Amino acid sequence: xxxxxxxxxxxxxxxxxxxxxxxxxxxxxxxxxxxxxxxxxxxxxxxxxxxxxxxxxxxxxxxxxxxxxxxxxxxxxxxxxxxxxxxxxxxxxxxxxxxxxxxxxxxxxxxxxxxxxxxxxxxxxxxxxxxxxxxxxxxxxxxxxxxxxxxxxxxxxxxxxxxxxxxxxxxxxxxxxxxxxxxxxxxxxxxxxxxxxxxxxxxxxxxxxxxxxxxxxxxxxxxxxxxxxxxxxxxxxxxxxxxxxxxxxxxxxxxxxxxxxxxxxxxxxxxxxxxxxxxxxxxxxxxxxxxxxxxx
Amino acid sequence: xxxxxxxxxxxxxxxxxxxxxxxxxxxxxxxxxxxxxxxxxxxxxxxxxxxxxxxxxxxxxxxxxxxxxxxxxxxxxxxxxxxxxxxxxxxxxxxxxxxxxxxxxxxxxxxxxxxxxxxxxxxxxxxxxxxxxxxxxxxxxxxxxxxxxxxxxxxxxxxxxxxxxxxxxxxxxxxxxxxxxxxxxxxxxxxxxxxxxxxxxxxxxx
Numbered sequence: 001x002x003x004x005x006x007x008x009x010x011x012x013x014x015x016x017x018x019x020x021x022x023x024x025x026x027x028x029x030x031x032x033x034x035x036x037x038x039x040x041x042x043x044x045x046x047x048x049x050x051x052x053x054x055x056x057x058x059x060x061x062x063x064x065x066x067x068x069x070x071x072x073x074x075x076x077x078x079x080x081x082x083x084x085x086x087x088x089x090x091x092x093x094x095x096x097x098x099x100x101x102x103x104x105x106x107x108x109x110x111x112x113x114x115x116x117x118x119x120x121x122x123x124x125x126x127x128x129x130x131x132x133x134x135x136x137x138x139x140x141x142x143x144x145x146x147x148x149x150x151x152x153x154x155x156x157x158x159x160x161x162x163x164x165x166x167x168x169x170x171x172x173x174x175x176x177x178x179x180x181x182x183x184x185x186x187x188x189x190x191x192x193x194x195x196x197x198x199x200x201x202x203x204x205x206x207x208x209x210x211x212x213x214x215x216x217x218x219x220x221x222x223x224x225x226x227x228x229x230x231x232x233x234x235x236x237x238x239x240x241x242x243x244x245x246x247x248x249x250x251x252x253x254x255x256x257x258x259x260x261x262x263x264x265x266x267x268x269x270x271x272x273x274x275x276x277x278x279x280x281x282x283x284x285x286x287x288x289x290x291x292x293x294x295x296x
Numbered sequence: 297x298x299x300x301x302x303x304x305x306x307x308x309x310x311x312x313x314x315x316x317x318x319x320x321x322x323x324x325x326x327x328x329x330x331x332x333x334x335x336x337x338x339x340x341x342x343x344x345x346x347x348x349x350x351x352x353x354x355x356x357x358x359x360x361x362x363x364x365x366x367x368x369x370x371x372x373x374x375x376x377x378x379x380x381x382x383x384x385x386x387x388x389x390x391x392x393x394x395x396x397x398x399x400x401x402x403x404x405x406x407x408x409x410x411x412x413x414x415x416x417x418x419x420x421x422x423x424x425x426x427x428x429x430x431x432x433x434x435x436x437x438x439x440x441x442x443x444x445x446x447x448x449x450x451x452x453x454x455x456x457x458x459x460x461x462x463x464x465x466x467x468x469x470x471x472x473x474x475x476x477x478x479x480x481x482x483x484x485x486x487x488x489x490x491x492x493x494x495x496x497x498x499x500x501x502x
Contacts (some may be wrong), residue, residue: 013335030374110447111334113347133341134349135332136433140443149433154348247444252450259455267461270466277395280471282486290486294302 012111103219110141382408
């Protein structure tokens with residue numbers, strides 16, 4: 001157990017309960033996209049605290065830099081240019097992308113390696129790379145396209161919600177550094193209240209579609225967004241109603257224990273067929289016929 | 297080493313070697329694949345030098361099995377065409393399993409059950425190979441929906457295939473005098489007359 005102070009709610013590829021005696025407050029990070037100025041301080045803080053450095057990339061003509069999440073860029077700002085009614089009515093939408101820390105994590109469900117992915121009792125979903133085998137099933141399971149396999153060590157990496165800091169009572173590095181207070185951290189309950197308050201404010205200022213992104217399809221998330229236009233999260237690259245793909249649920253759900261029983265059934269069935277019906281031997285009659293032929 | 301010069305030759309050395317390359321790669325694939333199929337089997341990864349090695353090796357073994365099965369397919373496909381007698385045999389398979397083969401129709405080199413097994417294996421092999429490539433992240437990065445579909449198909453076809461192989465192996469154990477055909481190539485005339493009379497006639501001219 002990597003962090004003794006954090007109890008474990010779920011552990012990948014493990015069918016018995018994990019240590020879960022203690023009661024822990026469920027935490028959440030709240031990202032208020034309406035207060036984000038796109039300064040990327042959170043990206044820098046993430047790199048510094050976690051001591052990861054991405055390769056120098058190339059500019060693709062947008063402010064997206066790096067252009068995507070990687071095994072060493074666990075959070076990236078994504079910039080969206082939205083043209084409204086006239087070309088002069090342009091909105092510049094910015095979202096800090098990274099792991100959503102789902103209550104029902106698709107990555108954990110898909111992972112075949114025991115203990116490579118854990119969900120702490122406080123809701124943080126963490127990858128333990130020492131148990132990771134590099135199969136990439138977490139990517140297959142994730143509804144948000146977050147985990148990345150490292151080219152260096154073939155292990156999967158993503159945002160840890162600074163589980164090491166949270167375990168000792170500190171807020172995540174991105175939260176600490178955000179200059180506008182757009183990233184907040186606390187108990188899930190507090191953060192939900194905080195969001196409601198902010199949404200009320202936004203509505204009062206004429207943003208009638210403001211709302212909270214805490215999608216129920218994955219059981220809610222421990223990273224939530226305040227969105228100005230919550231009716232269409234896709235305009236800033238968020239899935240409208242994310243769920244673990246039905247294919248993944250079938251693959252990792254009821255089918256496997258059933259298939260295991262069926263395989264065992266065929267093997268045992270064969271054994272008991274042998275001991276009840278006996279072997280299928282050449283009949284004495286035919287053996288005698290052949291012997292007679294040979295004697296001639 | 298010829299025990300009886302009148303024994304009938306059922307498989308050429310190249311056919312046997314080909315069969316066992318498929319067989320050995322299948323066993324290794326099943327063991328390493330089951331490890332990722334359900335946590336109960338995860339300790340099997342220790343047979344391959346640990347979980348990460350099992351993950352690395354598994355797909356290469358898959359390529360070996362796919363390639364060697366293609367060779368096996370072209371050796372045996374023409375001998376596995378279904379005939380009306382095969383269908384009759386399959387209709388009466390319950391009696392056979394029950395231990396009474398007196399009412400079974402005369403069979404050629406392969407009976408209806410063996411032919412059905414051959415085609416079921418061929419379909420599973422195709423599904424395994426295609427879905428396996430879809431989820432082989434070390435070399436490929438397909439669209440996520442295809443990868444998800446590949447993962448389901450791979451697991452399902454794998455489970456079916458393991459079940460089929462249990463039946464295949466058990467049938468060889470159950471029918472005495474069969475396994476030697478795949479070890480050293482021959483069967484006794486009595487065995488052939490009992491189980492594959494059409495083939496027996498063809499081979500002996502009787």
